[in-house]
Amino acid sequence: MSKSASVSSTSLSAVLRWLALAAALSVSAVHADDYTDVNDLVRSGKLAEAMAKADQYLAAKPRDPQMRFIKGVIQTEAGKPADAISTFTKITQDYPELPEPYNNLAVLYAGQNQFDKARAALEMAIRTNPSYATAHENLGDVYAKLASQAYSKALQLDGGNAGVQPKLALIRTLFSADPKGQKPGASNSSSGPVTVQPVPAAAAPARPAPVVPATPPAAAPAAPATPPASAAPAATVSAAEKEVEAAVRAWASAWSAKDMAAYLAAYGKDFDTPGDQSRKAWEEERRSRIVGKSRISVKLSNLSVAVKGSKATAKFKQDYSADALNVSSRKTLDMAKAGERWLIVRESTGG
Secondary structure, three states: OOHHHOOOHHHHHHHOOOOOOOOOEOOOHHHHHHHHHHHHHHHOOOHHHHHHHHHHHHHHOOOOHHHHHHHHHHHHHOOOHHHHHHHHHHHHHHOOOOOHHHHHHHHHHHHOOOHHHHHHHHHHHHHHOOOEHHHHHHHHHHHHHHHHHHHHHHHHHOOOOOOHHHHHHHHHHHHHOOOOOOOOOOOOOOOOOOOOOOOHHHOOOOOOOOOOOOOOOOOOOOOOOOOOHHHHHHHHHHHHHHHHHHHHHHHHHHHHOOOHHHHHHOEOOOOOOHHHOOHHHHHHHHHHHHHOOOOEEEEEEEEEEEEEOOEEEEEEEEEEEEOOEEEEEEEEEEEEEEOOEEEEEEEEEOO
């Protein structure tokens, strides 16, 4: 590959979005101090002390995914990518349902020019959670790097091909822009809204989700005793918002109760199934993931709803607990009204 036509691995690994000091795992207050102490040591650059404290914690709780995740970040910050890869790989083996360790593996692999492995790790993250936006974005960046390699090879074989150089220039432009993330392991205390607990200061950089007030603020004078006809739409919107909120909470309750009939009925016929799955395949996958759990709890908070005609968007924080796993994430449901019901037509995580 010619030097001028290449995209450096350092540049790419900086562009890929790395989840720093914590996966999207929620934790109980009992252990929050332990995680906070280790994270504080990492942020202070006291990596040896942080590692010692993490190892001490893991000696008593060797399967704890949160502390193991933090350990992987410490190893990365300490310049030990091979150890970090081993740590994150073992997390994926023990907790294959978590997409975040796959994402961080991809960033580490990209930093070593192992782009096929980076691609495979990101595809696993997306397979685990098809609505994981960060993994989709990172996968696009990895494909861009692979494209750069292919274009460079084409240029070597046919230097007179005038169509290749502009494509290479375009890719170089993409990677020379402000990186979306930091190099693996770096913390970012100025990142956007954080849904990760208990160490929000080091969460992954994210695009802030717009805050949509339940009722748009207005500076109108007090309404007269008899409201004019123009006031009617406000009451309609408010009622619709309540209907959407009720539909979202019913969906979460059905999920928690493993009531598959009610859960699947919450999705419209036009639901955008992830990964180009057929509706039948998607339903079978959801059924196997839900019914197989001994217990499930889905709790929603910070729910905000915006309605526009027969379309609506619901954004909220979702705390999911199943057996030994606890995951906290931001979620968005796009909904459409069908008859008297509001149904989900698209769902995404993050953002």
